[in-house]
Every structure is written in C-alpha cells, then in structure tokens.
Amino acid sequence: xxxxxxxxxxxxxxxxxxxxxxxxxxxGPSDHSPALAKTFKSTEEIVKDSKVIIKGNVPKEYxxxxxxxxVFFVYDVQVDKVYSNLTDQEIVEGETVEVYRxxxxxxxxxxxxxxIVSPEYQALEQxxxxxxxxxxxxxxxxxxxxxxxxxxxxxxxxxxxxxxxxQFTTQEFENVTDVDALPSIAEDALLEAIEKVK
Numbered sequence: 307x308x309x310x311x312x313x314x315x316x317x318x319x320x321x322x323x324x325x326x327x328x329x330x331x332x333x334g335p336s337d338h339s340p341a342l343a344k345t346f347k348s349t350e351e352i353v354k355d356s357k358v359i360i361k362g363n364v365p366k367e368y369x370x371x372x373x374x375x376x377v378f379f380v381y382d383v384q385v386d387k388v389y390s391n392l393t394d395q396e397i398v399e400g401e402t403v404e405v406y407r408x409x410x411x412x413x414x415x416x417x418x419x420x421x422i423v424s425p426e427y428q429a430l431e432q433x434x435x436x437x438x439x440x441x442x443x444x445x446x447x448x449x450x451x452x453x454x455x456x457x458x459x460x461x462x463x464x465x466x467x468x469x470x471x472x473q474f475t476t477q478e479f480e481n482v483t484d485v486d487a488l489p490s491i492a493e494d495a496l497l498e499a500i501e502k503v504k
Contacts, residue, residue: 344455344456344458345456345458345459345485345487345488346456346459346487346488347487347488348488348499349488349491349495349496349498349499350499350502350503352438352455352456352459352488352491353390353438353496353499353500353502353503354503355438355440355455356390356392356438356439356440356455357391357392357393357439357440357441357442358388358390358391358392358393358397358437358438358439358440358441358452359388359389359390359391359436359437359438359439359496359500360383360385360386360387360388360389360397360403360436360437360439361385361386361387361389361434361435361436361437361463362383362384362385362386362387362403362405362434362435362437363383363384363386363432363433363434363435364381364383364405364430364431364432364433364434364435365381365382365383365432366430366431366432367381367382368380368381368407368429368430371406372412375411375412375413376408376411376412377408377409377410377411377412377419378406378407378408378409378453379406379407379409379428379429379430380404380405380406380407381404381405381407381430382402382403382404383402383403383404383405383435383437384400384401384402385397385398385399385400385401385402385403386399386434387399389496389497389500390500393441393442393443393450394443395443395450397450403450403452404449404450404451404452405437405439405452405453405454406441406451406452406453407423407428407430407453407454407457408422408423408453408454408457409421409422409423409428409457410422410423410428422457423457423458423483424483424484427460427482427483427484430460431462431482433462433463434462434463435460435461435462435463435479436461436462436463436479436491436496437452437454437461438454438455438456438459438461439452439453439454439455440452440453440454440455441453458483458485459481459483459485459487459488460481460482460483461479461480461481461482461490461491462479462480462482463477463478463479463480464478464479464480464490476492476493476494477492477493478490478491478492478493479491479492479493
C-alpha cells in the first residue's frame with residue numbers, strides 16, 4: 307500500500323511539473339506590448355491627438371534609427387494630401403517628409419529589443435496610408451520630425467471598399483494592425499472630425 311501511494315504521488319508530481327512546463331512553453335510572455343501605446347476608439351479621438359494628418363505614399367524601403375534606446379523605422383513618405391497641419395512648418399503636397407515609426411525599445415545595445423509593435427506589423431507594406439502624426443522641428447537635426455501618434459493603429463487605403471461616382475467620392479482607410487478598436491476610417495468621417503475639432 308505504501309509503495310502504491312509513493313508511485314501515485316511520484317506520478318502526480320511528474321504530471322504536475324510537466325503540465326507547468328508545457329503551460330509555460332505554450333503561454334509564454336508576448337514579445338510585444340500594445341498596452342504601452344495609445345489606442346483610439348473613434349475618428350474624432352485620433353484627430354484630436356494629431357498635429358498633422360496626411361495621406362501619403364509609403365515606400366517599401368526604410369532605414370532603422372535608434373535614438374537613445376528608442377528604435378524607429380524611418381520612411382520617406384510622399385505627401386499626396388494634407389488634411390490638417392497644426393505645426394509651424396509648411397508641408398506641401400507632392401513633397402517628401404520623413405516619418406519615424408516607433409517599433410521598439412533597445413534593451414541591450416542593439417542585441418535585444420522589446421517590441422512595442424508586433425514584429426509582423428513593424429515594416430510597412432508599400433502603399434497609400436492615412437497618417438496621424440505628431441512632431442516638431444528639431445533645431446539640432448534641422449528638420450521636421452514626424453511620428454505616428456500611435457504605433458498600434460495604422461490606416462491604409464482600402465481600394466476594394468472605396469466608393470466612386472461622378473457626384474460622390476469617399477475613400478476608406480482600413481486599420482492594418484492587430485488592434486480592433488477602430489477598424490477603418492472613411493474620408494468623409496475624417497473631414498467631419500477635423501471640422502469639429504477646429
């Protein structure tokens with residue numbers, strides 16, 4: 307009887323430790339934390355928090371820059387349309403602006419990075435985006451630094467959902483990240499929100 311209790315106890319201990327290890331392996335910590343950044347639930351909220359709102363063409367190519375411990379992917383975005391510009395710098399349609407996309411925090415001199423944006427959403431697909439930006443002119447760098455107001459929500463032109471006719475045209479921008487709070491923004495809703503905020 308004593309031998310049977312010892313065997314059952316040993317088996318229970320092995321199963322318990324094995325289950326704990328399997329749980330830890332399958333449910334390990336995420337490699338990114340969207341909770342570290344803002345998430346907007348309405349077009350009006352995201353407009354209120356933006357100094358610059360543009361529609362622009364984002365190229366596939368980018369360069370990686372680390373400022374202190376903050377890691378950015380920098381894109382040269384061609385401005386197609388300026389919806390709002392509350393900075394003291396002129397942004398002209400047709401020109402190129404640098405957009406600094408925050409992707410993570412360098413924790414070990416380039417060897418380790420805590421991802422703020424999930425790795426599959428860090429590098430942007432080439433295409434036309436609606437960008438909600440904040441920033442200012444940097445006197446040291448002698449240029450306007452623009453950063454999306456949240457890395458968790460990024461809106462790309464959805465050609466399949468855009469409506470067109472001779473009298474009515476509206477464009478739809480779809481959130482291409484894994485955050486569901488604001489799945490899309492219609493251009494007419496954007497213009498309404500900008501008017502409300504003025």
